[in-house]
Amino acid sequence: MRGVVDACFLIDWSRFRRRRILEELFDVLLVHEEVLGQVRSEVTVEYASSLLAKGVLRLYPWSEADEVEFVTLRSQVSSNSRIPSLERPDLLCLIIAYNSGAVLLSENVGVHRVVEYHPKYSRVRVWTALDVIEQSVYRGLVEVQSEADFLRVVKEYELDTHHRFRRDRIERSVGRVRAWLRG
Amino acid sequence: MSEVTPSQELLRKWEEEDREAREIRRRSADWDFIRRQPPRVRAALIYFIERGDRYVAAKIAGLTVDEFNEIRMRAKIPVVV
Numbered sequence A: 001m002r003g004v005v006d007a008c009f010l011i012d013w014s015r016f017r018r019r020r021i022l023e024e025l026f027d028v029l030l031v032h033e034e035v036l037g038q039v040r041s042e043v044t045v046e047y048a049s050s051l052l053a054k055g056v057l058r059l060y061p062w063s064e065a066d067e068v069e070f071v072t073l074r075s076q077v078s079s080n081s082r083i084p085s086l087e088r089p090d091l092l093c094l095i096i097a098y099n100s101g102a103v104l105l106s107e108n109v110g111v112h113r114v115v116e117y118h119p120k121y122s123r124v125r126v127w128t129a130l131d132v133i134e135q136s137v138y139r140g141l142v143e144v145q146s147e148a149d150f151l152r153v154v155k156e157y158e159l160d161t162h163h164r165f166r167r168d169r170i171e172r173s174v175g176r177v178r179a180w181l182r183g
Numbered sequence B: 001m002s003e004v005t006p007s008q009e010l011l012r013k014w015e016e017e018d019r020e021a022r023e024i025r026r027r028s029a030d031w032d033f034i035r036r037q038p039p040r041v042r043a044a045l046i047y048f049i050e051r052g053d054r055y056v057a058a059k060i061a062g063l064t065v066d067e068f069n070e071i072r073m074r075a076k077i078p079v080v081v
Helices: A007-013 A021-025 A042-054 A064-077 A088-100 A109-117 A129-138 A147-161 A167-182 B008-028 B031-035 B039-051 B054-061 B065-074
Strands: A002-005 A028-031 A057-059 A103-105
Touching (some): A002 A007, A007 A042, A007 A129, A021 A129, A064 A088, A088 A103, A088 A109, A109 B008, A129 A167, A147 A167, B031 B039, B039 B054, B039 B065, B054 B065
Parallel strands (some): A028 A057
């Protein structure tokens, strides 16, 4: 499976005690060089470097055509006050995911909102860390025997990164895991 | 350039999500820690509590997103997704 990773996801995921599952779930993670430029802390730099060294994280070859798409998308989303500010690297990730058909890994509320309404980019699959954990369960990368086991792993992520998943998001995820556990 | 606009229903849903997330961040924050910070960082943390936007908050603080994230975690302000 191919993914695209944005800066905040990389920053947060690098602090997760089970961060290894990402490289087992994805064959390739594409990243724009400007995203890497936002990474500064030792833990994130070390994590990104290790993924690059393993060949899992790869630089996306940005083109002039991609740049034209960026200018169009930026003008379309920059004026909406309900969409948190989207920095250039976030929009680049969205364009890379659209053009490569890869899953975009992002917890940026603005990115999630763009794909909720934008006629073109609504086809992009955007996963939060919760979605990554859920998919890892289905692929046997995280072993869970019950809903409680699943919620324990989710809580680990929340504690390690100081995140809080919305209740409705967790309920939907738990519902799918419950159905999967029942076979 | 063509206009792409979310529906009123989506805007109302987002408004409610923003309100809930703001309440969670306000309740969880370590306000003593925030009050002890230098003015720019303090302003950035308060902005983050209100809007949940790490990029703008980092700019207010004069830090990178990664650097601001370290301070956010010490201030016990969750990212609500």
